[in-house]
Amino acid sequence: MNKWKVASSLGTGFISLSLVSATALTSAYAAGSSSGQVDLFSWWTGKASSKALQTVINIYEAQHKGQKVVNDAVAGGAGSNAKAVLASRMEAGNPPSTFQVHVGNGSLLSWIQAGDMTPLNFLYKSQGWYKAFPKSLLNLMTVKGNIYAVPIDMQRANVLWYNTAIFKKYKLSPPSTFAAFFKDAAILKSHGITPLALANHGNWETTLLWSDVLLGTVGRVEYNKLMDGKASWTSKGVVEASKNYLKMMTYVNSDYEALHWAQADGLVADGKAAMNVMGDWAQGYFTTTAGLKPLKQFGWAATPGTKGVFAAVSDAFGLPSKLSGKAKTNAINFLKVVGSAKAQTEFNPLKGTFSPRLDANPQSYDAYGKDAMKSYKKDPLVLVPGQGGLNPGFTTALENAMSVFTSNKNVNQFLSTLASAAKTNPLP
Amino acid sequence: MSVLPETDQTISSPPTQAIRHRRRLSPNKVWSLVTLTPSIILLAVFVYYFIFWTGYVSFSNWNSFIQNMSWNGFNNYIAVFQSFRFQSDLRNMVFFTVGYMVGCLVLGMLLALLIDQKIKGEGILRSVFLYPMAISAAATGVIWNWILNPTTGLNLILKALGVHHLPQWYLSTAIVPNFNIGYIQGGLPLALVAVLIASLWQWTGFAMALYLAGLRAIPEEIKEAARIDGAGAFRTFWSVILPHLRPITTTAVVMLMAASLKVFDLIYAMTGPGSNFVTDLPALNMFDTTFQGNEFAQGAAIATVLLILVLIFIIPYLIYTIRREAA
Numbered sequence: 001m002n003k004w005k006v007a008s009s010l011g012t013g014f015i016s017l018s019l020v021s022a023t024a025l026t027s028a029y030a031a032g033s034s035s036g037q038v039d040l041f042s043w044w045t046g047k048a049s050s051k052a053l054q055t056v057i058n059i060y061e062a063q064h065k066g067q068k069v070v071n072d073a074v075a076g077g078a079g080s081n082a083k084a085v086l087a088s089r090m091e092a093g094n095p096p097s098t099f100q101v102h103v104g105n106g107s108l109l110s111w112i113q114a115g116d117m118t119p120l121n122f123l124y125k126s127q128g129w130y131k132a133f134p135k136s137l138l139n140l141m142t143v144k145g146n147i148y149a150v151p152i153d154m155q156r157a158n159v160l161w162y163n164t165a166i167f168k169k170y171k172l173s174p175p176s177t178f179a180a181f182f183k184d185a186a187i188l189k190s191h192g193i194t195p196l197a198l199a200n201h202g203n204w205e206t207t208l209l210w211s212d213v214l215l216g217t218v219g220r221v222e223y224n225k226l227m228d229g230k231a232s233w234t235s236k237g238v239v240e241a242s243k244n245y246l247k248m249m250t251y252v253n254s255d256y257e258a259l260h261w262a263q264a265d266g267l268v269a270d271g272k273a274a275m276n277v278m279g280d281w282a283q284g285y286f287t288t289t290a291g292l293k294p295l296k297q298f299g300w301a302a303t304p305g306t307k308g309v310f311a312a313v314s315d316a317f318g319l320p321s322k323l324s325g326k327a328k329t330n331a332i333n334f335l336k337v338v339g340s341a342k343a344q345t346e347f348n349p350l351k352g353t354f355s356p357r358l359d360a361n362p363q364s365y366d367a368y369g370k371d372a373m374k375s376y377k378k379d380p381l382v383l384v385p386g387q388g389g390l391n392p393g394f395t396t397a398l399e400n401a402m403s404v405f406t407s408n409k410n411v412n413q414f415l416s417t418l419a420s421a422a423k424t425n426p427l428p
Numbered sequence: 429m430s431v432l433p434e435t436d437q438t439i440s441s442p443p444t445q446a447i448r449h450r451r452r453l454s455p456n457k458v459w460s461l462v463t464l465t466p467s468i469i470l471l472a473v474f475v476y477y478f479i480f481w482t483g484y485v486s487f488s489n490w491n492s493f494i495q496n497m498s499w500n501g502f503n504n505y506i507a508v509f510q511s512f513r514f515q516s517d518l519r520n521m522v523f524f525t526v527g528y529m530v531g532c533l534v535l536g537m538l539l540a541l542l543i544d545q546k547i548k549g550e551g552i553l554r555s556v557f558l559y560p561m562a563i564s565a566a567a568t569g570v571i572w573n574w575i576l577n578p579t580t581g582l583n584l585i586l587k588a589l590g591v592h593h594l595p596q597w598y599l600s601t602a603i604v605p606n607f608n609i610g611y612i613q614g615g616l617p618l619a620l621v622a623v624l625i626a627s628l629w630q631w632t633g634f635a636m637a638l639y640l641a642g643l644r645a646i647p648e649e650i651k652e653a654a655r656i657d658g659a660g661a662f663r664t665f666w667s668v669i670l671p672h673l674r675p676i677t678t679t680a681v682v683m684l685m686a687a688s689l690k691v692f693d694l695i696y697a698m699t700g701p702g703s704n705f706v707t708d709l710p711a712l713n714m715f716d717t718t719f720q721g722n723e724f725a726q727g728a729a730i731a732t733v734l735l736i737l738v739l740i741f742i743i744p745y746l747i748y749t750i751r752r753e754a755a
Contacts, residue, residue: 084719087493107493110722114493201573203700255579257599257703393491396721400513400705407601407704 036326037068038334041089041096042315043082044351045075048284052351056152059346060337067330072096080202083107090116095320097331098338102388103140103151103314105227105428110392111318112143118319119146123332129339132357136381141316149316150339153353156372157279157311157384158212158303161265161286164296166193166274174301178216178244181304185251188274196248197273198256199264200406206256207386207395207402209277210245216305217241220382227383227390229427233418242411249406266290269298277303279313279387283368284352294367302375312381313388314356390427397421479735486728493722504729514730515612516705517713521689521737523616524624524709528688531628533680536635537673541665543636544643554640557633565630569697572626573598598622598699601706617706619699627694631687635680642676643669675752682745689738710734 038060044053050073057069074082079100086099095116101108111117124130124147130138133151141149162174170191175181185195199205215223218237225231226238253273256264265282267273269290276282286298302309317338319331337343344355345364354360354369358377362370383389385398398418405414486504489496508514539557543550560568575581576597583594596602600618607614646669654664692711695701701708701716710730718727 080720084715087719087722090493091495107722110493114495116493200703201700253579255577255599257699258573258577258579392720392722396716396723399720400511400716403701404512404704 036066036330037070038098038330039070039072039096040334041072041074041082041086041099043074043079043100045073048288049351052347055346055350056337056343059340059343060334063337064330064333069334090320090322093322095322097323097327098317098319098334100315101149101318103137103149103312103316104383104387104389106388106390106392106395108141108149108316108318108388109143109428112148116321117148118321118323119148120150120319120335121145121147123150123335123339127336127339132339132341132359134356134358134377134381137312137314137356140312140314140381140383149318150335151314151316151356152338152344153315153348153351154356154372154376155280155313155315155353156375157208157313157387158215158277158306158309159280159282160275160277160301160303161268161282162275162299162301163268163271163273164299166271167299172274174299175304176301176307178213178304182247182251184274185248189251193271194253194267194273195251195275196253197264197267197276198249198252199259199261200256201258201260203399203403204386205261205264205278206406207399208279208384209248210242210402211385212277212303212306212311213245213248214238214241215309215311215382216303217244219305220309220380223382227385227427229422233422234412234415238415238418239411242405242414246409246411262289279384280368280372281352287366288352300368300371308375308379310375310379310381311384312376313384315353391425393425394421394427397425482728482731482735485725486732488725490725491723500725504725505733508726508729508733510611512611513701513705513708513713514710515610517708517710519609519612519614520617520620520705520707521709523620524691525685525688527620527624528627528631529681529684531624532631532635532684533677535628535632536680537639539632539636540639540643543640554637557636559633560630561633563630565691565693566697568626568630569694569699572622572629573698576622576625598702598707601703603706617702619702619706623695623699623707626698627688627691630694631684635684638676638680639673642673646672678745678748682742685741686738689734689741 040053040057042053044050050071053071053073057071060069061067074085082100086096089095090111101111108117129150137151137154138147141147141151160174166188167173170187172184172187175184188195198209214226217240218226222231222235222237226233232238253259253264253267261278261282262285264273264276265278265285268276269286269292280300283294283300286292287294290298292298301307317335319328319335323331339357341355341357341359344357344360348355348360349364349369354365354373354376356376360373362373365373385395389395390398398421401414401417401421404417405411485497487500487502488504489498489500491504543553543557547553577583578594578596578599581597583597586594596618598619600622602618603613603615604618605615650668650672651664654668659667690711691709692715695707695709695712696715699707701712711734714727714730714734717723717730721727
């Protein structure tokens, strides 16, 4: 029975191979951070963002001769893979010196509640950062009077991007209300142009659109109450917002499930679609990848109903509480660089974001950046559910419910799912 | 893998050595123990201990970054089985696994039979069919995401050929036949067909290679004898070749089954969970639940269910082969 031998050894080999591949993953995190270096963890692997990060690293290494910054970046959209790797490192008691995290009640709050973060009030005092950053931003990183992270950049999530040539051709202006949006959309559709480009390959893009529609429909005060768990998810306003969202979905490209967010912006850049709702990380796509000129070839506005509100997505760095001795000192020194005006002025223009410091110079940024900074400095900030703003358990439930809702269009079922998700995963 | 040389040795050693083998602590046995120990330890720690740990976590209250190991009974399992997403996953898994296995086996066998016809350029063809296996599943996913995108891919060719009802491929949300079961719609989500095409493209060559090896191992005399007895081509295939390929089929079934239950990368790159979870599978759900939602206990429950499903198929196979070897 020679065949049996071949067959069974093949089978055994295959099974043990798959076991080995599982172990390889675990052992990859075994390397620790030694005392002479800073172990920097982020999901900045893109061309622009890694180049920007390198400038911060260079500043630190120039200030601290003989020390090395190890850049442990993990690729993957919106940090989904990086968060997984970080969770396993923290769990294994092997945290990096510092790591990228979105401000808000998402991962950052979870890490704080788990006791994994050290308060940085001392650093804010010694560096004068209490005055360098606006109070509304510090609030998003503060729990019981303690500040836990240092913000490095600022991005806006409630931006409507549009193709200026198309808008000019049909004599449209960027819609500031939903009524205006649907009017524009109907005109565009009648001319065979996709009114709204959408992507959802990452399963978070529709959630971003919906949360911008929610903000625009219920207004900032009610929106904040919802984010804080102080308002009902089945209220009239949320129902209306969800209906607005469904109506918008009748104006999008049919292959949105197949596209990554940048591809949706590609449709706008190519003139196949007129508008796209996306965070202002899309601006880098329009100018750098598509080579378009701001205001001349593409324009922007706040999404309908959200003028005067800034939906904030800010990357920050914190200090893991499990660090001690030299490793901790190094990490603190690195955070000093992260929050400094010098590092932020070099970092942000390269990354396509702007510095959240109040003393940041608008002249370092292009037309969009200047405009966004103006809004940031005067408008109230709000959280974004899909971008680290809320309890991760709730966010996953929201994204899952979104997938079903977009398909079956059942508003009541969608909202009762959200209500029960908010019960299982309490929101502040 | 380190188990293999030892097994081979025991099997291929001549009778005299086999008798010596029975004595305790022969040099052979000491040597094999020494060489096996590291991998046994590594397996014990990194595989079996973690399986145990995952099982333990799945019964706990650890559903945030705060490690709460208090007892939660079967609540995580109940929550998982009650969720729309997991029910969809189970439906998809059944269709995906069956389609994947049957597709790989039938197409693989077909290719193997064709290549076994002593044709010219056999070596090249063999490589051509095997080559997709060398491509990472993530790359395969991206390629087929482009090819089967209904607005830009293959459909443009179909449209040019005059086809009117263009398939929506993996964007289709249709489920056939559509009946209610639990919270979900039962039936085959058509979007899965697109995923199946991509995975069959990648894995058929593997089944082909297995079958080709099997076909080559069938002694020429037996086929000759069948021919002399007047058996036609189909009869020879059905009564002579197919029975000889049974061990290969068993192995292929188990390996393909285990592979299909664990599929993650292909779907992650190609379609994601899909609208209404038409292309979601448990591994994807587990990743999102655990590492996006930080619901570690629920993620562990999904992992445990997945493990049990894999074991249901692998254990009988192992028992079967061990018995067969002993016989």
